[in-house]
Amino acid sequence: MLIRDVRPWGGERSDVELSGDRIATIRPHDPAAAAAGEVVEGRGRLLLPSFSDVHVHLDSTRIGLPFRPHTGGPGVWTMMLNDRQNWRTAEVPLQERVAGTLERMIARGTTRVRSYAQVDVDCKLEKFDAVMAAKEKFAGQADVQIMTFPQAGILREKGTVDYLEASLKSGAEVIGGIDPCSLDRDPKGHLDVVFGLAEKYQVEVDIHLHEPGHLGVFSTDLILERTRALGMQGKVTMSHAYELGSISESMSRRIIDDFAELDIAMATVAPAARGQLSLVDLTEAGVRVGLGEDGQRDYWSPYGNCDMLDRTWQLAFTNNFRRDDLIEMSLAVATIGGASIMSHDVTRPAGVHDRPGLAVGDRADLVLVDGETPTSAVMDRGTDRTVLHNGAVVADQLELVGR
DSSP states (O other), X not given: OEEEEEEETTOSOEEEEEETTEEEEEEXXXXXXXXXXXXXXXXXXXXXXXXXXXXXXXGGOOTTSOOOOOOOOSSHHHHHHHHHHHGGGSSSOHHHHHXXXXXXXXXXXXXXXXXXXXXBTTTBTHHHHHHHHHHHHTTTTOEEEEEEEOTTOSSSSTTHHHHHHHHHHTTOOEEEEEOTTTTTSOHHHHHHHHHHHHHHHTOEEEEEEOOOHHHHHHHHHHHHHHHHXXXXXXXXXXXXXXXXXXXXXXXXXXXXXXHHHHTOEEEEOOOOOSSOOOHHHHHHTTOOEEEOOBSOSSSSOSOOXXXXXXXXXXXXXXXXXXXXXXXXXXXXXXXXXXXXXHOTTOOOOOSTXXXXXXXXXXXXXXXXXXXXXXXXXXXXXXXXXXXXXXXXXEEETTEEOOO
16 A cells, blocks of 8 residues: 655655555655555645544443533542443443444544443443444454453442453453542552452553542552562553642652653543643653543543544643644654553654654554644644554544445
8 A cells, every 4th residue: 555645743745655554665755656556645644643542431432422411420439320320321222332432533543442341230241341342343443452440449349359350351451440549448459459350361450540649649659569569560551640740849750750660651631630740751751651532421521522633632732732842742642652552562752852753664553634734733633534554544534434
């Protein structure tokens, strides 16, 4: 395949030749050159790595359904109960809305997805099975990792551990934890289960942390201890962790250095929250940072629209970034940063002084989007997009192709 007349990461007009699922050559654009085989016309658009959503709750989506007033209350437990009271009575079956949301994400340029799948004594494996079905349906259009997730805690309701283990036996690739102190009120017991199952099934860990200030740091330190003691460097992600930067500059520096030392990744959903660790400091320290949309117009929040380019804008906006290099760093986090969380074969930098660009040998998971520069693409969020996964066109003009 030849992708003709594109600007890799906003650079010079180029022709990009693919061989199978990899980039084979990148050469200056030649308008007169004849091409054999399939040709994708770039028309001068930007060529970027495709988006990676590494924190999304496909199992709770209401994308495509009628808008409903938000009924959730404050706090994780209250919000979880609100979801429990409503998810079964949605206008269309769960599997249909999960698959429809994933399809919409792919059409807008996301070909790498780490999705949470809630597992508890209420939904049992029903939500997990719905996400697994969507993963299988779109296996040719996107890579989907499923994280089994105890949204209601692990120890509060008897039987949760059994369902977590059943989901791991059924193909979950990541095990989640959530607020070890404030939700289960037993951080040792909570983390015993999470890291014990991770060891038993040789999967990675992703901890959902909403805990504030010193309590969040305390839980984080327990996770650091487990990671170091079990030799799980490179296999742990911290999600949210809104207030790890709220204590002091020295504490923030220490946490970032620990994350870098243990290769603990961070997943952000671009919240409008104070007290976060500095995105610049994290990426400059070499911490793998990815971006996600979290819930999408669900029973937790009315936000989200399946478009990671929109969420990239939000990441830049909530960090008060104005300079092009900082906005491009946000774009790097949304693309190659997330890819580095899902695949340890991806080691390209996403720091403010680095540009991931595209190189020969890179996997051909790509998105073409209109824009003068990478920054303008984030600001304008155009819809003239073509999406490739493993070297094949899977979507064009916000619609899937070949299905």
